[in-house]
Every structure is written in C-alpha cells, then in structure tokens.
Amino acid sequence: MQEELVKYIRELFEEPEKFIPLHEPRFVGNEKKYVLETIESTFVSSVGKFVDRFEEMMCEITGAKHAIAIVNGTSALHLALVLAGVEKDDEVLTQALTFVATANAITYCNASPHFVDVDSYTLGLSPSLLRKHLNEIAEVKGNACYNKLTGKRIAACVPMHTFGLPTRIDELVELCNEFHIPLVEDAAESLGASYKGKQTGTFGLLGVFSFNGNKTVTAGGGGAIVTDDEGLAKLAKHLSTQAKVPHKWQYHHDHIGYNYRMPNLNAALACAQLENLSDFIQNKRELAECYLKFFESYPEVILHREIEEAKSNYWLNAIQLASREKRDEFLSYMNEQGVMTRPIWTLMNKLDMFLACPKSDLSNALYLEDRIVNLPSSVRI
C-alpha cells in the first residue's frame, strides 16, 4: 500500500519530487494587501481595524454573538478557562488524546487536568464513556461538581474536535449541564466544521480557535474566543488587554490581566485568510474524498471520516493502521520518501508532568495512540 500511497499523494499535490509537508499555509488572497495596510497606517499593534474586522468575521463564520481576537490558541484556551471560573486546585476534564496545549492551559490556572477517554472513531471526547466515568467518580453538591476520590471541584470540561472531526458535542453539552460542569470547546483544529448544522466552538459556554501556521487558515500566530455571553465577552477583552480600566489617560487596572490581544498585523493576515475559508474547506473536503477513494482498496486501513450530521473541515486526514509496528514502518517509509506523515500525540497521561493527574479508563486512547497517522492535508491551490 505504501508505495502506491506515495505515488497517489505526489499526484494529488502535483509534486513529483520535492518534500510534501503535512500542512502548509496558502496565501492566495488579500494577505499582502492587508498586511501592508497595517504598516502604512502604523496600526500594527493591538488596536486596529483588522482586529475589529477579524472579530466580526469570526461572528459571521461561527454564528457566535461575540468573538475576541487573542494572540494564539493556547492563550485563548487559558483565558477561556479563567472566564469559565477555573481556579487553583480545581480539576478540568479533557481528553488524554489531545495536543499538549489543552493540558498545559489547564495548568496555567493551577488546576489539574483530569483525563478521559475518547471515542474510537471521532477521536474526540466520548459522551458515553464520560457519563460512565462521571457516574463512578463525580457528585454534584449545590451548583458544582466534585470528584469524590480527590475531593476537588470539577470546574470545567474541555472536549476537542480532533483533526477537525466534530465530536458528539451536543451530547457532551447535555451531560455537562446535568453535572453542572461548564463546557469550554477546544475548536483549535475545527474552524468551519459543524455538527447538526451548528458550527463547532459555539456549543459550549466558550469556544476557542487557533490560527497557528499549521492550521486551515493562519494569522502567523493567533487565536480567538467565541461566546454568546455578553458579560464574558466583555471580560475576555478586558482581561486580554491587561485589565486596564478605560480612561483618557489614567493607568488603572482592576484584575490580574494578560497581554493576550492579537496584534493588528496578525489580524490583517487572518482577515485575508478567512475570506478564503469556505473555498479552502471545500478544497480540503475534496482531498478527503480522494483519500477515501484510495483507501477503499485497502480495507485493513481505517480512514477517520466525519460522523452523520457532522461536516468536518478535514484539517488533517487521519488513518488507523493495524498495529504500532505497522505504524512505525509506515512512518519510516513515508517520511524517507519525502511525504510527511506523523503519528498522533503521545497521550497526555504518559507525559512526566501529568503522570499524577486523575484519569478514567483510557482503553480507546491507548489503542489509537499506537495506530493513528496523519497524511498530507494542505489546501491544493
């Protein structure tokens, strides 16, 4: 299969010889124009028309009532957790199978990640396994949920739409409501993806996006928080700008704040990129169809596809191989051939700094960790 796949991918990307990266950005619109405008206007920093426009565009695209431009996805997640009320010594539920930023952001609040298993097909937090786990370890007292084993408050739940594949987020929202756990949706990888007609990132109390260089669209570095809650939106903007109380000239600050605002220079790039988002996603969905066609001939390989009623942005295409040995062999071969592939992340609960964190049974995540591989998925333009 591997030889054929190298050939197939080289044809797909019309690249007979050179290295094919996993995901690289495409700048085919107004990127240069908008970025030059910021330099000409001198508004390159955290105030400027592209920051405002970026927020408007994010509202239009996601359907959220409010969007706040943030310096990157990790900072957006940290701030969203602060806004959701996560405090020192709390626990925050999240996937063991996720990028490290999710777990790190929880520690920035001095809270502890509490790792839960994922669905073996969507690769996102599993509603049924989370319910089973909560039934075992959680108890609701007043308006809050506690871990009976540690005595700690479970202050939030952060599901992630892995590789842009929407997870069963509506069931997670219902479950979290039942247990009085605020839900912060990590949509860092799933901009433009939807579930049951609603954009990912807009199901929870707050949603978080990333515009890192490896994402579907990029701001160089950038992030966003979306929410329908006006109070939280105002607080997000306030805390992301060092909590400075507005005044003509006086410097007064009423909270511990952060330097988390997206600069206008980066927002300019992001606005140009967002103008092409639907074309890019269309293009990426076509690529996913090509991979589907290819793997029809290889039934031993599972290609992870959007579930019913979901529409993925297919940020990164993911396949499941038969074993860790097959995976390692595949990775070696493909990367030697100049076609970049990579395994999924090491599970969070295996990293030194998270060894002591509470966790559920993680059978699915452990199984998937050995077998999942990403394929080149850039927009082909």
Add this chain to the structure above:
Amino acid sequence: MQEELVKYIRELFEEPEKFIPLHEPRFVGNEKKYVLETIESTFVSSVGKFVDRFEEMMCEITGAKHAIAIVNGTSALHLALVLAGVEKDDEVLTQALTFVATANAITYCNASPHFVDVDSYTLGLSPSLLRKHLNEIAEVKGNACYNKLTGKRIAACVPMHTFGLPTRIDELVELCNEFHIPLVEDAAESLGASYKGKQTGTFGLLGVFSFNGNKTVTAGGGGAIVTDDEGLAKLAKHLSTQAKVPHKWQYHHDHIGYNYRMPNLNAALACAQLENLSDFIQNKRELAECYLKFFESYPEVILHREIEEAKSNYWLNAIQLASREKRDEFLSYMNEQGVMTRPIWTLMNKLDMFLACPKSDLSNALYLEDRIVNLPSSVRI
C-alpha cells in the same frame, strides 16, 4: 508654561493642528519588504529566517551571548521568572512604580510581588532603599534569601529601567548577589540604553525586552529574553515552544511549556525596525535635548534625564510637576489641546489585586505618582 509647551511641541513635530500621540511607530526602512518576504515564503509562523535573524540582531545590539524571540514582553518576563527559578508561594521584589505587566508576570508564577521604592530621579529601583529594606526584612539561609516577616523565599528581583532611563543596575546586581537573589532585568522600555558602557538588559541573570506598538521599535507584538547562560537560553527556547522534544515526527513534551515563540511575521517587522534602532535613538536623544532646552526656562519643572555614565534611549520623556493638582491641570489642558500627555502609572500596591502584597516604605513612589507626566516622544522622521 502650558501654552508655550503646546506651541513648542507642535513645532517640534511639525504638526500645527492634528492630534499628537505620546508615541507612535515609524516605518521608514525594510518593514514592508521583509513582511512580504514571510508571506511569499509561507513561513509566517514560529519558524523562519527572521526569527533567527532577530535573535542574532538582539545579540549584536545588546552584547548578550543569547537572545530568544518571544511573543511579547509580558510573556518574556513570565518565562524569565520561570527560568530564574521562581515558584509557587515565592516573593519577587519589584518596583511599586512600574507598568502592571511586571507585577502580573510575577503572579503568573503564583508568586507574590513584593514592592520596593524607587529612586526619585532615575524612577528605577533604588539600590540604597532596597539595601535598607533587605537589611530590615531579609535573611539568607543557605543559598537562598527569605522574608523574615512572611517566611517566604525571595526568589528574584525585577528592577525596571523606567521610560528608558537606566537605573543604577550595577549596584542592584551587587546587592542581589550579596543576598543570593537572582536578578531579572526588565528592560522592556530601555532597548538600546546603556549604563557604564554596558547595555541595559545584560546586567542580570536574564533580561527582558518588549516590542509592543508603543515602544521605540515594534514587532506589532513581540518580546525577547537575553542571557549569557547557554543552559537557560536553551531552556527558554524549549519552554517557549511547548517543551516539545525534538524528533522527526514524534510528539513528546517533557515540561509544562508555553506557546510563547514570536511568529516570523512579527520578527520580520522587528528586524526591519532594529536596522533603524540607532538612528531612532539618536533622533529621540535630540528630542530630549529640545525638551531640556525648553524647561530651562521653567525651573519649577523637573525634567528626568539620564544619570552620569548612563545613556538613555529616551523612550518617553518625563517631567515632574509641583503637585497632583498642577499635574491634573496640566493633563487636562494638554490633552484638550490635542497634545497627548499622561500621568505615570497608579502604584502597584494600590491596585485591588496587589493590596495584600508585602512592601517597603514607598515615600518616593508615592511622591512621584502624583507628579510625573510623560510628553510626546515619537521619533521625528
């Protein structure tokens, strides 16, 4: 004086009518060229040649052995404190008279700021007052310093070169060495300024710079850490990129890390700006001379100038008025006339979130807080 000053400033900036800001960036070099290069190369994110070049330029400019490009000054300060070994429940000495980012960064380490008084002329941490305070409250046990009153470790000291005026940093280094307190130099405002022939930011274990939009040169948003310690430099780069262990494709992380790397897009702007740094500083020093000449006729006003053996970048010119009433009157008049002026920051110990923090006698800071005002200080090109 006020009427004459408005007239004088309008002449200096050749701006008879329009609003004159406190400090705005100037893009007169390769800014557009370099930024377009990043878009053409598609390397807009945290890897790219401008990030590397920025770090080389920072080494050349400051004379530090190592420089690490960071997303902004606040994040650079946070990371520098982590690198200096600041931990939960420690105390960190800093000025009561500083921008809020200094104190906030300390809280990100779950440490408490411990506010000390400033020198009434340099506006930076006073070596003599710090010595007096440490003699009263500090005791050295083993290789660490403790606050006898709180029992907490004093894990670092963060002096700041206010408005680009170098403080007596060599005496502070000597004092901190004596008390076994690592010194992190907040040179956010003093890029290119020197004391006794050595650049600010290079006296302590680590130094921190800011490239925010209001600084002498800008990256839109940006920061840097400098150090002569190779181990700390490597760790800074590692922790600023989510502590990912280098590997061809595997995702493994060995520390709590941060998304703190400066994007190449921003580094491109910074490189172009740094090429003009010495011209900009020369220009700003000429402006400072103009203010000196003006205030010679007004002996009731103290213009804060560089001390002997110091060379300021004169980021923001600062004057001291006779009283809080005079200051408020001055601010109202100048801002109404479209010439932006602003008071110095509210003292950190007066902000709600820092009310309970330990502090020394703060007589100088209290006096200055009522009287210091900044004047328009942009590069005139």
